[in-house]
Amino acid sequence: MNKPASDAENTTFNANRNSPRKSSQPCSPSSPKLSIYLLAVFVILFVLFQIQSLQTPPTSPWAFMHQWEKIVTNSCLSSFHDSSQELKAMASKLRESVTFLPLKDLRFSHAALKGHTWFMSSLYDIHEEGEVQYQQFPTDHSSGRVLCLKGRDRHDGSWNSYALAWPGALPDNATLMKGLTFVSYNHYDYHNIWHGLSAMMPFVAWHIKSQCAVPKRWILYHWGEIRTSMAPWVGTLLEATFGAPVDIETFDGIHRNESDVVDHDDATCFEEAVVMRHNEGGMSREKRMEVYDLMRCRSRMYCNVSSREKGLRIGMTMLMRNGPRSFKNASAVISIFEKECQKVEGCRLMVAYPHNLTFCQQVELMSLTDIVISAHGAQLSNMILMDRNSSVMELFPKGWLELAGVGQYVHHWLASWSGMRHEGAWRDPIGDHCPFPEDDRRCMSVFKNGRIGHNERYFSEWARNVLNDQVKLKTAQYVSISPVSGLCGCK
Structure with a gap:
């Protein structure tokens, strides 16, 4: 005696429930696991369909297709959900793994101007023969990570710190500042025209090298301590050279939104940043003359001379x-x-x-x-x-x-x-x-x-x-x- 249709449907449900474990991998058309899985499902459904066709009156092919679509859709949604959870967990781990180090490394205080200096001492510069020495983030040298800074101390640079983070896993409560940021380290004094000029001219060399990219903001450090101004003569020279006023970041009054003021202990990260800490070091005489030629030319244009x-x-x-x-x-x-x-x-x-x-x-x-x-x-x-x-x-x-x-x-x-x-x-x-x-x-x-x-x-x-x-x-x-x-x- 033939089983009622409801029993057949229960049979189908049980078969589905006992089907092979679903893959935790995303449902990609090119996935070998998905191909094997779909083949197995197809075989099972084909057998069940044959059994059902012998025990019950023929049913519409559309009903069969509907059942198949439902199974596949539920499987994919479950797989995508699992993958999303895994990605969130991974991002959380990357965020927690960001390690901040002191900007001013006291281990090198006896030789602050040698080697890679005591400023951001764990990182090395990009240097091509005759060109300016610099650091740029994000690049392949930083594995695609951006630069993050923390601390606003103006008296002890060892209290200020830096770290690298992936754009999708910034430190908790971090603020991402858009545009290009120039970060300068000066061992001497930005208000001394000679020392200020020496610290700023490498950025002009990078400006030429980068096909004339212009910064949105400047960050000035002296021994790792924040500085908020420079000699007016140097500032005007830079304004003339870059064609834009020098906007020196003070980190005061940064907001994530209209009502949320950033705490001084929170990190600030930069969409793109260039760091200079060796003044003219490593540059050939020809490259230096090119830089000063451009500064001279742009200054005369600025002043309409x-x-x-x-x-x-x-x-x-x-x-x-x-x-x-x-x-x-x-x-x-x-x-x-x-x-x-x-x-x-x-x-x-x-x-x-x-x-x-x-x-x-x-x-x-x-x-x-x-x-x-x-x-x-x-x-x-x-x-x-x-x-x-x-x-x-x-x-x-x-x-x-x-x-x-x-x-x-x-x-x-x-x-x-x-x-x-x-x-x-x-x-x-x-x-x-x-x-x-x-x-x-x-x-x-x-x-x-x-x-x-x-x-x-x-x-x-x-x-x-x-x-x-x-x-x-x-x-x-x-x-x-x-x-x-x-x-x-x-x-």
Whole structure:
């Protein structure tokens, strides 16, 4: 006697319930497991269908297809649900595994400027021969991970920390900041024009290398401590170069939404970040000159300074100081250089106090300058705004040669890196009395800010030789062209 239809349906239900275990893998058309599974289901359903067809009146093929679709759909949904749970668990583990390390690694405090430095000491730089050294996130070097920072301390960098995290598994309560972020490490001082310029120019090198990418924000660190400002001259130079104001991140008032202010202990991660910590280190002289060429060109565009007129014309500029490292008799020194300038056709002497000039006034002045004469000091960084092959004449108070160390040569280096000609230095043999032996380093505190005298005979001969060299250079090539014309919007 034939079984009722309801019994047949129960048979089908039991067969389905006892069917092979469902795969926990996602239902992908290319999965071998899915193919075997579907074949087995098909065979079972085919057998059941044959049994049912012998015991009951024939049923519609659509009923059979409906049963098959229901089984397959339930199996896939279950598989996707399991996979989703596994992915969530994995993301949670990755999030918990993010480890923050001190930005300032005290293990390297005795050699903070060697190797990979004590700033973010667990990471190494990307460096191609002759190019700038940098770190970039995310890249293959970071395995696709982004940079995260934590801490706002402005007094002890070892309390601030960093970590790398995958974009889909950021630390709990982390804020993701969109756009490109420049992160700078400076071992010295952003308000010193020389040190600020040295720390910032590598970003211009990366700007060129990256086909002129522009940052949305800057983060400044000094020994791992947050800094929120830099020398105005340096800031304006960067604004001119990048075509956008320098937005320095302070981490104050960051919000995840309109009402939720981020706690200082929470992490801030960056969609894209570039880190510099070696200043010009590793860059070839040609690459450095390219960077300064671009900064000079963009600054003249920013200030709407036109190209110089053609013809033989020599601009000689004296950059003066008040107080420390000023001339004891400024009028006498000016008179010496003015007499020598008057002997050369087309020579014009200009005397300026840079602290009284705006940035654009300094750009205009230096664009007309072929020879700059100045005491050692921050104002000499203006030399990068002169045309290539211009001359630099530097003067020092007594005691610097013996006690100042390598710092006294920074403008000699800058002249070389920016394509200028450093024409030597005059060092005053006469200065203030030091109560200690003159080779005692304590005397540097007396000599550092000493005033500078003059030697008329030496100054006259020095100026005459430098002027003659500039005349020869001008005669050979007096048309000024921009070596970086067309690069990053430069004209």
